Amino acid sequence: MAVDDGALASARETPEVERYDFGRSTTLSREHTRMLEVAFETFSRQWGSRLSARVHSRAHASLEQLSLLTYDDYARTLPTTTTMVVYALPESDERIVIQIPLSLAIEWIMQMLGGRVDASPDERPLTPIEQALVRGLMGDGGDALTTALDGLLPAGISISSIQHSPLFAQVAGPNDLVIVARLSLRSSGSTSDVTVMLPASVVLDAFAVGGAEAADEAAPGLVRSHIERTPIELALRLAPRPVLPREILDLAVGDLLTFPHSADRPLELTVDGVPIAAAAVGASGARLACVITATTPDSDSPEEQQ
Structure with a gap:
């Protein structure tokens, strides 16, 4: 087998390196x-x-x-x-x-x-x-x-x-x-x-x-993007009931607590305690789920502020 010495020499050539000028960084x-x-x-x-x-x-x-x-x-x-x-x-x-x-x-x-x-x-x-x-x-x-x-x-x-x-x-x-x-x-x-x-x-x-200017224009979109990707906790709750501290301290296994929430009334879906929707209890396979029945209008919307 013949080996081309010129090809080997060119393969070993060091690539040209551009010198960095620290005087003009x-x-x-x-x-x-x-x-x-x-x-x-x-x-x-x-x-x-x-x-x-x-x-x-x-x-x-x-x-x-x-x-x-x-x-x-x-x-x-x-x-x-x-x-x-x-x-x-x-x-x-x-x-x-x-x-x-x-x-x-x-x-x-x-x-x-x-x-x-x-x-x-x-x-x-x-x-x-x-x-x-x-x-x-x-x-x-x-x-x-x-x-x-x-x-x-x-x-x-x-x-x-x-x-x-x-x-x-x-x-x-x-x-x-x-x-x-x-x-x-x-x-x-x-x-x-x-x-x-x-x-x-x-x-x-x-x-x-x-x-x-481009950053200013993109800022609202970036904020919204970060908010949309931030994990939050959803909670499904009954209508709250005020209680005395004594009732909480005396709780024991088997106690029955009643809530002012009728059986046909939808539950509240909340984020950090703020209601965002009404939902009925349902199931998804072997897991409990909720079915959204209504959404809560934004209390800060311009229509409500007027």
Whole structure:
């Protein structure tokens, strides 16, 4: 029998272990990660459709990766010169960034003006007129992002500036946590890497508020569920009779006690001494049972309170 040494070696390979960064212990929960993935997949589809209509060329975007980084780590992954469209949040100092390659921004400008892209244009800072065209184009991207994230971002975000240097753009503090979505954007026959940066504080606060509201809405149901699963004792009793302590102390075997309960009157089914129904004595096989003949109306019901 021949043994494949390569197969044995691959079987012995140690699985890749991701190092835990104790300096940045905050992480996204699996539930929140999945919600953001779905939101960015929706954003990718909507943004691709809007780009196709504006630049007169088929555009398709797809989510590749979602991660939680510091802004400094995020900025170091970007090209030295790029196009960072910075969005301002209403009544907040936090900023959102959609970053696209500078060459791709110039291609879009040429296509919007009716030109043809025969080769990759030289990367250079955008002129004021070109920046105005990019602002008009990327406004749709901000609208699509707000819609796709569905309440995680406040309505009314607007473009505040366009930056070209990630290391010098004052978008966030170096150690501020940001959520980064990396997209693959296919446009004009080429594929480019695009990133979307969200301030983690804004998104996590929105998750916390949403979770608190969901918990408040679920609280009555949880209380009812706990009550329904709590064991209680049922008792079937005759009409009570007041007695003197002397009668109880003098009880002996064979004594006969009478109760003011007629033979044809139903017994009371009680929970912790509170009547909840009337019942007649019956049998279930070899065991005694009771047959419910009437239920006791809720004394606290609105009709009775009125």
